[in-house]
Amino acid sequence: MGYLTVTFTILLLIHSSSSDLNQDCVQNEKLLETILTSLQNSLVFLGKEYDSLNLDVISGLRMTQAEIKAAFVRTPYLPTESGKGSLQARLAAMSTFIDEIVTLAKPYVYRTLPVYYNNFSELLKKEFWAVSSWNKDHVLLNTPFSFGNNQVEKITEAASDRCLTELLGTGPSKKKCTIASECLAIMEADGYKGYEVTHQLLYFILIDRLRCFSYDRIRHQRNDYVIKGLCSNIFQQASDLSKTEFNGRIDHDLFMEQIAFCGGLLGYKEFLRSDWLNYILSWQLDSGCFSVINSKLSENSGYRRKRMDVKLADGGYGCFGHCTAVAVISLGGYLRETVATMKTCIEWN
Template identity: 30%
Template sequence: MNYLGAYLGCLLISAVAQASLVSNSNDSLVLLTKTLDAIEFALNFFHQEHPNLNLDAVIGTRMVEGQFKVLLRKLKAHPSQNAQISAPMVSRIERLQRIAGLVSDEALPYIATFTPKYYNEIGPIIQEGFWEMAYPSRDFDPDVPVWRYEEGESLMEQRSDDCLAEFFGTGKKSKEHCKISDDCWDFMTSPGYNSYSLSHQIFYFEIGRQFGCYSQMLVKNVRNHQKPIKDLQEQFCKNMLNEAIVIAKNGFPQRKQDLFMEQAALCGILGYREFFTSDWLEPILSWQDEVFGCYRGELVFESEVKLRDGVRSRRKREERPLDHGCLCHRTTVALAALGQYVRYITEYLQLLSSPAL
C-alpha cells in the first residue's frame, strides 16, 4: 500500500519497503488538490441541502471543520516544513474549514426542530469545536491481535446512542455527566465486533474522552482489568484496518463503501495512518457524483440490517435520501474520510520539506 502519511525517516531505513510511496511531491500535490476539490464540491452540495441534513451529516462537517483547524495550527507552527505546501493551498484549507463550519451552523436549527429528542440526547457532538482532536500520527504495533472477521452486527444502534447519552447526562437513568453504567461499559468495550458495531465502539471512546469523561472511563477500565484504553483503541482500529483490507480486496462492493469511508474517518482521527493510501483514495474520489458533488449508492433499508443472532436491528441513523438520488450519510462519511486524507498528504509533504532529509 502507498502510505501517504509514512515518515520519510523510514525511507532511510527501509527504502525497498517504502518504494510504493507516492513517488514525488508533484504527485502528492495533485492528489491533495483533487481531494480538496472533492471536499469543496461535497460541502457546496450540503450547503444547498442544509435544511434537509440530519444530525449524522453534521457530524461529518464538524469533523472537517475541527480537523482542519488542528491541521492549520500544525502548518502554521512549523512554517519551515511547508516548502511543498503553497500559501494559496493553506488559504484554501482555511476557506474550506470556514465553509464546513458555516454548513454545520446552518443545519443546526433544522435538526433541533425536526429531531428534537435525538438532538437533545447527543447534540453535543455536533457543536463547534467538539472534533478538534489532535492525536499524533502512528503505525500499528505488529503484535496487536486481529480476531476472526464475522459478518453481521453485534449491537443495536439505539443501545449505542443510550450509552453515549450517559456521557452527556441526557439519558433515561441519570442527568449526571459521565455516569457510565457497567452494562454500557461492558457492551461498548467488548472485543470481537466488526462492521458498524466496531466503528460505534471507536466513536464511543472518542466522544467520551473529548467530552471530559476520561477519568470515569479509566476507573471502569481498571476495575474490569482490561488493557489500557489506548491499547483497546489500537486493537479495535487494527481490526477495522483488517476489515478495510477485505473490502478493498473484494473490489469495494457498493454496500460496503459507506463503512469503508467511516473506518478511515474514525481511525484516521486517532492517528492511524495505515488507512491512507493512494490506492484507496482514488476509488473514494471516483465514487463522487460528477454533477452534484454528493455520494450515491444502494439504499440499505432498516429491515435488511441484522444482528448476528438474526434479530432485526432498527437503525435510527439509516440513510436519508436527498435530491438527485444523493445519500446523506454516505456523503458525510466521504467528507470526513477525505478530510483525513488532507491531513496525511500534507503531513507527508511537510516531511518531504524536512531539512534533516
Template identity: 30%
Template sequence: MSYTLFLLLISLSKSSLLRSEPDVRSSILLALEKATVFMESQYQDINLDAVLGFHILQGYLEGILEKWSSEHQSLAQRAQVESLVRKLSSVIEKATHFLAQNDPKYFKEFEPILGPDFWVFPRLWNQTDSLLAYSAFGGTKCLTEEISDLCLTYLLGTGKESGKSCIVTSTCRNIMTKLGCSDYSLSHQLFYFMFADLKGCSDHLFLRAQYYKNIFCASMMKINLEIETNGFQFSSRDLFMENIMFCGMSGFSDFYKLRWLEAILTWQKANEGCFGKPSKDFEHTSGGTDQKHLLRRIKRREKLFADGCSSHNTAVAVGTLGGFLYYYC
C-alpha cells in the same frame, strides 16, 4: 546493483512522492468543495450525521491551517482551505438551526459533539498490529443503534441522568468491551472509547482505552482489507469509510492508504457532490441482495435523497477525506 545507484533510486522515489503530495491535496480539496456545495443545497434537510461529518471536516481544516502557520505551503492551497472553512462555518450554522427544529430530542442529546472544542485530532501516529485482529468475527449485531446512542448520551451527560456526564453502566461496560464484534457494532465500540477520551472520563475502564482501540482498529483494518479484496461492493463502502474515519481520528495512520483515497474519490457523484448510490445501473448490475443489505443496516435517522445521495454516506466521506488531507499535510 551498485550502492550509488541504490541511493539514486531512493532519492528519485522520495522526490516523486513529494511532487505528488500537492496533487493529492488538490484532489481532496476539489472533492470537499463539491461536497460542501451539496450541503449548501440541502442544509434544511440533512440529518445530524451529516452535520457532524461536516463539523469534523471543519475541525480538520482548522487544524491544517494551524499546522501550516509555521511552514511554507502553497499560498493557493492555503487560500482554498481558508475559503472552505468560511463556507462550512456559514452552512453548518444554518444546518444546525434546522436540525434543532426538525429533530429536537436527538439534537439535544448530541448537541455537545457539535461544539467548537469537542473534537481533538491526532498529533502522534500509530500503526495497527495485525496480530491483534480477531481471528474470526462473531455477530454483526453485538449492539443496537439505540443502545449505542444511550451509552454515548451517558458519557455526554445528556441521557436519563441529565447533567451528570461520564456515567458507565454495567450494560454499557459489557457491550462496549465485548470482543469479536464486527461491522457497525465494532466501529461504534471504538466510537464509545473516543467519546470517553474527548470528554475526559476517568472511569477505570478507560485506563485500558488504548488496549481496546488497538484491538478494534486492528480488526477494522482486517475488515477493510477484505472489503478491498471483494472489490469495494457498494453495500460495504459506508462501513469502509467509517472505519477509516474513526481509526484515523484515533491516530492509526495506516488507514490513510493512497490507493484507498483514490477509490473513495471515484465514489463521489460528479454532478451532485454527494456520496451514495452509484448510478441507475446499480439495480441491474448488483441485483437486489446488496440493496437489501444496505437497507437492513441503514441508520434509523438516515436521510436518502431522490438523486441517490445519502446523508450518512456523505458525512463519513467528508470526515474521512478531511482525515486524509490532515494526514498528508
C-alpha cells in the same frame, strides 16, 4: 441562501488533478489539489442541502473541521498547484464554510428530532472535536485485539444511543461520564462486525473526548489501548472488504466510516492507503455527493438510514447524507497526511 454565496464562489475556484499517495513532492502537490477539489465540492453540495442534513452529518462536518485545523497549523505558507492563493487561506475558507453550514442546518435538525438533538447537541460544538496527534508509536497492533468477553447481544442503534447519552450526561443519570454496567457488557465484548465495531469505537472515543478518565492514568491508558485495538480489528475488516471490490454490496458507506474514524479522526496512517483513496474518489458524483449506487438499500442490508437519513437531491442517484459525511471525514484525513508530506518537502528544500 445568500449567506453562503460568497463562500460557494471561493470554493469553486479550483481545478481537478489526480495522483497517488507517495513521497514524491511534485506528485503530492498534485494529489493535494485532488483531495482539496473533492473535499470542497462535497462541502458545496452539503451547503446547498443544509435543510436536509441530520445530526450525524453535522457532527461529521465538525470532525472534518478539526482535521482541517490540524492541517492548517502545519502549513502557514505552502502554495498549491492551482495558484488560487495560499493553502492556509483555502483551509481557512473551508473551515468558515463549515461554520456556515452548521449554523444554517441546526434549526432544521432540531425541528425534525428535538429530543435527539438535545441529547447529542454537544457533538455539534466546534471545540468538542480534535484529531489525535501522530507519532512513531501511533501505529496499529500486529495481532487481533480482544476484550476476552463473549458477545452478549447485537449493538443496536437504540442501545448505542442509550450508552452514549449516559456518557454525555443527557441520559437518565444526567451525569457526564456515566459508564453503566449494561453498556460495558455490550461495548467491551468481542465478535462484532461492521457498524457494530464502529459503534463500539465511538463509545470509547467519547470517553476520551469527555476526559472521563483524566483523573486516572491507568484507566486512561487502557482506554487509549482499547481504541487502538478496535481500530486494528477494523483495519482487518476494511482490508477484507476492499478485496471484495464492493460488488453488489452496500459497503461504500461502511468502508468510508471505518477510514473516517480510524484514519481521519484518530490518525492511524495505515488506513490512508492510495488504493483506498482511489475507491473513495471514484464514488463521488459530479454534484459533490458520494454515491451508494449498486447498493441494496434494504433494512437487512446493514446500511444505516440513521436519524431519518433522507436521500439527498441528486438526480435519482443513491446519494445519502451519511455516506457523504463519512467520505468528507475520510478526505480530511488524507488532506492532513498529504499536507504533512508537503511540509516535509518544503523543509527539505
